Amino acid sequence: MSQSVTGSTMLRRQIGRKFESLRKAAGLTMEQAAERLDRARATLHRIENGAEHVRYRQADVQQMLDLYGASAEDSEVLLAMTAATRENKNWWHDYIGSGLPRWFQLYIGLEDAASNIRQYEAELVPGLFQTRAYTEQLLKLPNGAINAGDDEEQQRAIQLRIERQALLTRFSAPRLSVIINEAVVRRPVGNAKIMAEQLHQVLKAAELPNVTVRVLEFSAGLHAGMTAGSFSILDFPRDSKGREIEPPVAYLEAATGAIYLDKPHETAVYDSIWADMTRRVLNESHSKSLIQQVAEEYSRA
Incomplete structure (x- = not known):
């Protein structure tokens, strides 16, 4: 994707939709996922909505991928996408x-x-x-x-x-x-x-x-x-x-x-x-x- 599309906001929204899709495919409500991840429901809501101020620590991302039973391909993509958010800074x-x-x-x-x-x-x-x-x-x-x-x-x-x-x-x-x-x-x-x-x-x-x-x-x-x-x-x-x-x-x-x-x-x-x-x-x-x-x-x- 071009830089204009991979800007932080668009990237985060795409990450959010992927996490939401994986969660639903795993048969988990947001409340259930939050409890198992030991996180606030509001935190998951911000992640799935692409909030700009969410920070994606690799360990946290991997924990979500493991809980959702993500495939190797999905895991590789999401780990790369979340890593990219740590490098981008918009004006x-x-x-x-x-x-x-x-x-x-x-x-x-x-x-x-x-x-x-x-x-x-x-x-x-x-x-x-x-x-x-x-x-x-x-x-x-x-x-x-x-x-x-x-x-x-x-x-x-x-x-x-x-x-x-x-x-x-x-x-x-x-x-x-x-x-x-x-x-x-x-x-x-x-x-x-x-x-x-x-x-x-x-x-x-x-x-x-x-x-x-x-x-x-x-x-x-x-x-x-x-x-x-x-x-x-x-x-x-x-x-x-x-x-x-x-x-x-x-x-x-x-x-x-x-x-x-x-x-x-x-x-x-x-x-x-x-x-x-x-x-x-x-x-x-x-x-x-x-x-x-x-x-x-x-x-x-």
Whole structure:
């Protein structure tokens, strides 16, 4: 597999699915396995979900393989894969614990590995488009993730967001399709100057060949996104034979945590929500015109 696919996050998720498959093949529930391994159920849950902060000691991995009755081939593969996690360090690791909540680091890794990202934002400009001034306004909100009185922590959170934006212009950048609610464009965040700058930044990003931005007007009326709130759907590269190496993921974020959905019936729901909204949005040209119009209104304010 290429380095873009064997990044720590994707590797860990593949390890997790392999361990889950072996456990189930052995006829063990997570509770039974945890008891026999003398580990907490929560630890096994983190392993099987590909949590970024899990450390795979060789002795622990071998103990799991022995309990699950893994074949020599499966054992060799998992021992090699878990060893690789001890060698990888992704760029965002420096921000963990300072500007990057642990529950968000998995998303950063998935975003970094995705080939296609579909994102709906109901209230805020997407993080991949945000200006420094706009982000500074958001960090004043009492959301608990960043200490409002810690300037250094806030600056690291802002720098993280800026570094994330390099994703859109890197070699083999993902395709990013964004739908934003009209409220995102019209509701002022900070002053008029901040909003004018921010909307021009959205327009600049929309000029990239791999980025599309469309606006869901108020006049669209009832739409499926109302039942879901903001969300992202991430698709990943396929192997040389066109096979899926990582299932799509739907990501939903809250103030204190996030939900990652990757079961086919779960992602299918978000596919249908996305499809409903794409039938109601302005096209790219009209979306850009609306954003430009509102940006000019802020510039004159």
